[in-house]
Amino acid sequence: MTVNVFAGAYIFMLAAFAGWVIIGNVPAILHTPLMSGSNFVHGIVVVGGLFVLLNATSVLEQSIGFVAVLLGAGNVAGGYAVTVRMLAMFTSSTPVPAHHAKRRRAIHHAKKA
Amino acid sequence: MLISISQAVIALTGFVAALLLMYGLKRMSSPATAASGIRVAGIGMLGAVVAAFLYGVRVEPAAQPHLWTNLGLAIVAMAVGGSIAWWSGKTVKMTAMPQMVAIYNGMGGGAAAAIAAVELFGGRANGTIQLIVTLFGAVIGALSLSGSLIAWAKLDGILNAPLQFRGQQWLNVVIVAVAFAIGAAIVVSVAGGPSLLALPVLISLLFLCAIVFGIMLTLPIGGADMPVVISIYNAATGIAVGLEGYVLQNPALMIAGMVVGTAGSLLTLLMARAMNRSVFNVLFKHFGAAKGQKPSTITGEEKPVQASDAAIDMRYAKSVIIVPGYGLAVSQGQQKLYDFVKLLVAAGVSVKFAIHPVAGRMPGQMDVLLAEAGVPYDMIVQMADINDQFATTDVALVIGANDVVNPAARTDKTSPIYGMPILNVDQAKKAYVVKRGQGKGYSGVVNGLFYAPDTFMVYGDAAAVLGQMIEAVKGLGAAAA
Numbered sequence: 039m040t041v042n043v044f045a046g047a048y049i050f051m052l053a054a055f056a057g058w059v060i061i062g063n064v065p066a067i068l069h070t071p072l073m074s075g076s077n078f079v080h081g082i083v084v085v086g087g088l089f090v091l092l093n094a095t096s097v098l099e100q101s102i103g104f105v106a107v108l109l110g111a112g113n114v115a116g117g118y119a120v121t122v123r124m125l126a127m128f129t130s131s132t133p134v135p136a137h138h139a140k141r142r143r144a145i146h147h148a149k150k151a
Numbered sequence: 152m153l154i155s156i157s158q159a160v161i162a163l164t165g166f167v168a169a170l171l172l173m174y175g176l177k178r179m180s181s182p183a184t185a186a187s188g189i190r191v192a193g194i195g196m197l198g199a200v201v202a203a204f205l206y207g208v209r210v211e212p213a214a215q216p217h218l219w220t221n222l223g224l225a226i227v228a229m230a231v232g233g234s235i236a237w238w239s240g241k242t243v244k245m246t247a248m249p250q251m252v253a254i255y256n257g258m259g260g261g262a263a264a265a266i267a268a269v270e271l272f273g274g275r276a277n278g279t280i281q282l283i284v285t286l287f288g289a290v291i292g293a294l295s296l297s298g299s300l301i302a303w304a305k306l307d308g309i310l311n312a313p314l315q316f317r318g319q320q321w322l323n324v325v326i327v328a329v330a331f332a333i334g335a336a337i338v339v340s341v342a343g344g345p346s347l348l349a350l351p352v353l354i355s356l357l358f359l360c361a362i363v364f365g366i367m368l369t370l371p372i373g374g375a376d377m378p379v380v381i382s383i384y385n386a387a388t389g390i391a392v393g394l395e396g397y398v399l400q401n402p403a404l405m406i407a408g409m410v411v412g413t414a415g416s417l418l419t420l421l422m423a424r425a426m427n428r429s430v431f432n433v434l435f436k437h438f439g440a441a442k443g444q445k446p447s448t449i450t451g452e453e454k455p456v457q458a459s460d461a462a463i464d465m466r467y468a469k470s471v472i473i474v475p476g477y478g479l480a481v482s483q484g485q486q487k488l489y490d491f492v493k494l495l496v497a498a499g500v501s502v503k504f505a506i507h508p509v510a511g512r513m514p515g516q517m518d519v520l521l522a523e524a525g526v527p528y529d530m531i532v533q534m535a536d537i538n539d540q541f542a543t544t545d546v547a548l549v550i551g552a553n554d555v556v557n558p559a560a561r562t563d564k565t566s567p568i569y570g571m572p573i574l575n576v577d578q579a580k581k582a583y584v585v586k587r588g589q590g591k592g593y594s595g596v597v598n599g600l601f602y603a604p605d606t607f608m609v610y611g612d613a614a615a616v617l618g619q620m621i622e623a624v625k626g627l628g629a630a631a632a
Binding site: 043126 | 168173177179211213230234236243251256268269270388393399402412414417421518519523531533
């Protein structure tokens with residue numbers, strides 16, 4: 039697949055907008071898990087690391103590529119493990135859905151006011 | 152045939168990954184769906200990572216002889232990096248979560264910088280625009296790596312005092328200027344122009360500049376600003392990943408990276424706004440060095456009381472608002488706190504938790520901590536919704552929080568925390584403050600609340616103090632029976 043400069047600019051522009059909208063209404067209670075979750079998402083860099091390592095032609099490239107995959111894999115695995123642990127706590131409290139809805143509305147109104 | 156199938160699989164899994172990562176993040180932004188959000192994102196990630204091994208089906212001709220070595224290295228790197236991080240992420244204490252996020256984030260930045268390094272040292276960039284994008288990705292990734300590591304060291308207590316010296320800002324400006332000059336020299340050199348230094352030397356110097364800049368930018372930052380800094384580096388890593396995604400012509404990396412870049416930036420702005428500071432202020436106008444003396448405007452003394460007396464007083468109050476802070480996280484007292492609260496509620500006391508947006512070392516850390524102990528959501532109230540209620544509350548119980556309840560933020564224009572919104576604990580009829588000792592807060596500012604006539608101090612480790620409070624209230628019940 040090739041992405042020329044302008045197609046790239048469009049992708050960046052739309053992705054940037056998507057990120058802005060996705061986070062827009064998040065309640066403060068989720069700030070830490072969400073930061074951890076988005077930290078996991080950029081772990082996809084490991085895919086780029088694999089591409090670079092598999093195409094390495096010299097010992098230097100192999101070494102740096104190895105580091106890229108090593109660090110990228112750490113980002114993915116660690117980010118996932120920590121985020122799951124944080125979010126698991128939110129399922130443990132029993133009456134979630136009912137006041138969750140109430141809470142969200144309250145937050146929403148507070149923001150408007 | 153095999154080549155075109157593998158290409159199609161890679162492209163398709165990349166597309167699905169981009170979709171699921173965004174959808175997963177969306178689900179994570181609401182408490183009811185959050186837990187499933189990370190799984191959705193995980194499935195997308197797993198597919199993309201497994202499919203990435205299909206890159207081996209068609210590698211560049213020059214890399215063909217090394218293919219099996221490279222595949223072996225890839226599997227080893229995945230297994231080692233993945234399992235170490237997985238194990239540490241599974242076993243780390245809840246209080247250490249912020250620094251773990253910082254370190255995993257640094258790893259992502261380092262990976263993006265390493266990809267850029269291969270592209271640069273191998274002379275693989277295709278045209279000037281790709282080269283410039285690679286350079287930006289390299290610098291942002293490398294500074295995110297070093298900055299995140301410093302943030303980790305500070306949060307972990309390995310580095311303590313903020314390092315500040317005269318001319319620091321100017322040094323940073325010089326480093327950035329040098330980095331730009333080196334970047335420009337690399338572009339000129341690659342285009343076949345004259346060059347003072349060999350290309351690999353220039354590239355190494357650029358990485359060195361970026362790493363030093365990340366360190367210099369983070370070292371002087373202290374106080375309650377650490378959460379904002381981690382958020383900045385999280386966004387920076389996202390942008391670096393997105394830029395390297397463009398260089399590798401991989402839309403999944405571009406989308407995931409840029410989504411995190413803006414989501415992280417927005418989160419940073421929200422946090423900075425919660426402290427009534429601009430991001431510029433956080434980065435460049437640091438809290439002053441701690442002043443030892445009590446300012447003349449503060450009169451009175453700190454009045455210590457026994458934990459049991461405070462507990463019994465709260466047992467007979469009508470309403471109690473609890474303000475948790477980092478001290479609670481450090482002592483791991485959240486479970487004991489909730490046990491104590493259950494006793495109060497059983498005795499008919501109305502209890503609520505008041506959460507300051509930057510309580511703890513990460514936004515929302517207190518929410519996570521209380522959720523871990525099983526505190527139901529409806530007892531946890533954010534600052535904006537509860538601040539008016541302090542004036543009509545009998546007792547405010549502050550546990551391990553300091554700067555977020557310091558009235559100087561409201562009144563003292565000379566205070567470094569002036570302007571930061573605070574919880575109105577000083578307006579409650581009475582306040583108990585659980586604190587390890589007579590030290591100052593993380594920002595080093597003296598807290599007038601502790602000297603106020605209606606404030607009483609309970610010294611000791613939060614978990615130990617709460618244990619004594621539970622005993623006191625239980626003993627009361629036993630005596631009555």
